[in-house]
Amino acid sequence: MVAAAPAAPDRIRADVNRRKIADRVFVMVGLLVMFAALLVLAVLFIDLVRDGAPKLNWDFLQSFPSRKAERAGILSAWVGTSLIMLVTAAITMPVGVAAAIYLEEYAPKNWLTAIIEVNVTNLAGVPSIIYGLLALGLFVYQFNLGQSILAAGLTLSLLIMPIVIVATREALRAVPRAIREAAYALGATRWEVTAHHVLPYSTGGILTGMIIGLSRAIGETAPLITIGALSFIAFLPESPFKGEFPFLSFSWLGEAFTAMPIQMFNWVSRPDPEFHVNAAAAGAILLGMTLLMNGIAIYVRYRFRKRINW
Amino acid sequence: MEPAPIEKAARPETGAAGNGGLATPRPSVDLARRADPADAPLTVKSRAEALSFFYGQVQALKDLNIEIREKRVTALIGPSGCGKTTFLRCFNRMHDLTPGTRYVGRIMLYPDSLDLIARDVDPIEVRMRIGMVFQKPNPFPKSIFENVAYGLRVRGMRSAARIEEEVEQALRRAALWDEVKDRLQNSGLSLSGGQQQRLCIARALATNPEILLFDEPTSALDPIATARIEELISELRDQVTVIIVTHNMQQAARVSDYTAFMYLGELIEFDNTSKLFTNPEQKATEDYITGRYG
Numbered sequence: 208m209v210a211a212a213p214a215a216p217d218r219i220r221a222d223v224n225r226r227k228i229a230d231r232v233f234v235m236v237g238l239l240v241m242f243a244a245l246l247v248l249a250v251l252f253i254d255l256v257r258d259g260a261p262k263l264n265w266d267f268l269q270s271f272p273s274r275k276a277e278r279a280g281i282l283s284a285w286v287g288t289s290l291i292m293l294v295t296a297a298i299t300m301p302v303g304v305a306a307a308i309y310l311e312e313y314a315p316k317n318w319l320t321a322i323i324e325v326n327v328t329n330l331a332g333v334p335s336i337i338y339g340l341l342a343l344g345l346f347v348y349q350f351n352l353g354q355s356i357l358a359a360g361l362t363l364s365l366l367i368m369p370i371v372i373v374a375t376r377e378a379l380r381a382v383p384r385a386i387r388e389a390a391y392a393l394g395a396t397r398w399e400v401t402a403h404h405v406l407p408y409s410t411g412g413i414l415t416g417m418i419i420g421l422s423r424a425i426g427e428t429a430p431l432i433t434i435g436a437l438s439f440i441a442f443l444p445e446s447p448f449k450g451e452f453p454f455l456s457f458s459w460l461g462e463a464f465t466a467m468p469i470q471m472f473n474w475v476s477r478p479d480p481e482f483h484v485n486a487a488a489a490g491a492i493l494l495g496m497t498l499l500m501n502g503i504a505i506y507v508r509y510r511f512r513k514r515i516n517w
Numbered sequence: 518m519e520p521a522p523i524e525k526a527a528r529p530e531t532g533a534a535g536n537g538g539l540a541t542p543r544p545s546v547d548l549a550r551r552a553d554p555a556d557a558p559l560t561v562k563s564r565a566e567a568l569s570f571f572y573g574q575v576q577a578l579k580d581l582n583i584e585i586r587e588k589r590v591t592a593l594i595g596p597s598g599c600g601k602t603t604f605l606r607c608f609n610r611m612h613d614l615t616p617g618t619r620y621v622g623r624i625m626l627y628p629d630s631l632d633l634i635a636r637d638v639d640p641i642e643v644r645m646r647i648g649m650v651f652q653k654p655n656p657f658p659k660s661i662f663e664n665v666a667y668g669l670r671v672r673g674m675r676s677a678a679r680i681e682e683e684v685e686q687a688l689r690r691a692a693l694w695d696e697v698k699d700r701l702q703n704s705g706l707s708l709s710g711g712q713q714q715r716l717c718i719a720r721a722l723a724t725n726p727e728i729l730l731f732d733e734p735t736s737a738l739d740p741i742a743t744a745r746i747e748e749l750i751s752e753l754r755d756q757v758t759v760i761i762v763t764h765n766m767q768q769a770a771r772v773s774d775y776t777a778f779m780y781l782g783e784l785i786e787f788d789n790t791s792k793l794f795t796n797p798e799q800k801a802t803e804d805y806i807t808g809r810y811g
Contacts (some may be wrong), residue, residue: 316616385655389717392609393668393724394645403667408658 252494259488267488271441272470276481281489283440284470287356288425288496290444290459291466294360295367295424296417303368303420304413307375312401331369338366339433347434354435356444357460362430367420374416378409411511418504422497428468438473440465467493561627562587562728562758563608568622568634570603570612577603579782580622585728587627590750590759592773592790594766596805600782601762605730608633608760609647610640626727645672648726652733654713656705656720661697664705664716668724683723690756691719692749711742718749722757729753731761735768747772766806770794778802 214222256263270280310327314320342362352358382405390400406413444459467489474486563585570578578600585591593601603612610633612618620634626646633643656664665684674680684701688694693715697708705716714734721729731750735743750772753759763769769776770790777787778801786793786802797803 383655385651385653386657388611388614388651389655389657389720390667391614392611392644392649392651393671393720394641395671396641399671404657 255491262488287464295363298364303371336429339430363424370420378412560587566623571619589774592769595779599779648721649730662701687719687723
């Protein structure tokens with residue numbers, strides 16, 4: 208057999224250059240698309256800040272809503288949003304993580320778990336108002352929770368449960384099989400392998416999924432309106448902290464609430480343009496809260512990644 | 518850049534199996550070092566009886582019968598896919614972690630005549646008694662100390678002083694103590710590959726296993742780290758029963774007392790290492806160790 212003569216060096220170079228054109232084209236397209244997305248977000252944010260500039264001050268955060276636009280603030284809205292997020296996180300974290308651990312580590316592979324898995328993934332795509340209707344029937348009327356902070360937290364935690372479960376499963380799956388085998392080979396039980404190794408090593412991914420879920424929940428309006436959020440509240444729920452024993456109070460869970468997106472929605476729908484300024488300011492603050500949470504997610508991921516690299 | 522020429526010079530020994538063992542001289546065996554089992558009757562630590570193993574419908578092991586002698590090193594050799602790792606992982610029931618696997622036959626563990634693969638024997642119990650070192654070093658992303666202490670903690674040891682003592686002893690037995698004694702709190706992942714593997718050996722030794730399984734423990738290591746691991750295995754042979762799977766015939770010849778040659782899921786020949794490498798009974802064994810296939 209006669210080997211083909213090697214190609215001339217300049218031919219090779221020309222060939223490589225020609226083939227690398229596609230590389231460069233893709234980089235250009237990628238950058239273009241990315242900047243377009245960032246630009247839209249930036250314009251939106253800047254626009255909100257500019258429109259809401261007159262109201263972006265401490266008074267706005269410390270005042271209750273009012274019939275007079277210049278005196279209206281978002282105190283009850285941001286307190287409500289914070290408390291609802293607290294409830295949502297407290298419910299979603301244990302339930303979502305436990306469900307993910309069961310599905311990933313314990314569940315046998317059969318048709319039942321296959322159906323559950325497919326449905327958990329699909330639930331992430333269900334419109335949020337459907338969750339609102341479910342919550343209205345189940346939490347508000349059936350369980351008699353009323354139009355309360357607890358009902359709102361439960362509703363939003365239903366909404367983000369699939370997101371948290373999927374993200375947690377992915378984080379658990381990222382723990383190498385070799386690490387599990389190492390623990391099993393030392394005589395660890397399944398629970399010990401999960402609790403001592405798999406969970407601690409995937410904390411970064413789990414927290415990231417959690418925060419991404421909460422960032423989604425913080426902007427949700429439809430399900431809260433469905434379960435009956437008020438749009439005008441001129442008082443705060445009772446403080447969770449008390450001066451005397453046992454120092455914690457849970458009566459706030461049963462109180463009526465409003466939230467940032469609902470306050471915004473209310474102001475936007477008024478004819479008086481002065482209220483639109485308030486809406487813009489509240490929007491800027493809400494967007495800022497979301498970006499802050501995403502920033503925390505990135506930081507958490509970075510911190511845990513740094514500690515563990517396989 | 519790595520000093521490539523030095524690395525090359527040190528390669529031939531470990532690299533031999535990598536090129537299929539072609540044109541390698543027969544491994545030399547230090548005959549004097551081997552105790553002849555005929556002179557000194559040895560205790561049988563474990564015996565596989567008519568052992569077959571299935572992945573679903575695929576039969577990976579066919580009717581194996583073999584005796585593992587106590588406090589000796591038994592090597593399993595054979596070409597890729599011959600079932601030697603599958604066989605090794607039967608001893609600590611690692612296959613139980615994969616659904617759809619099935620054992621047939623018995624693996625008896627002595628002196629208490631426990632059938633390791635019996636359905637009513639808990640795999641956790643088996644793994645409490647039989648340790649394993651894997652192909653690629655797999656330390657936990659915890660401190661060096663915690664890596665070694667983990668097996669003890671699982672066994673319910675609570676006394677900090679006892680744990681410290683056992684960890685030190687295990688690290689000494691794994692010839693790692695001097696290198697890590699000043700940084701026990703550093704991550705196990707901060708060590709080099711060879712040190713990580715010795716950490717994994719220390720982790721397994723800390724639990725005082727009756728049998729220690731090695732699954733190609735040096736295949737991911739450089740020649741110098743390999744030499745240290747082999748030295749360590751030779752030192753361990755008086756303390757613990759060792760079964761080692763290796764790709765590398767020279768390694769089997771260097772570290773083992775007995776060698777089993779496997780091919781296509783069957784045990785072809787099992788004998789004293791010196792006998793098997795110098796005067797094999799089976800044609801297939803002879804062909805393999807002389808590098809005719811691999």
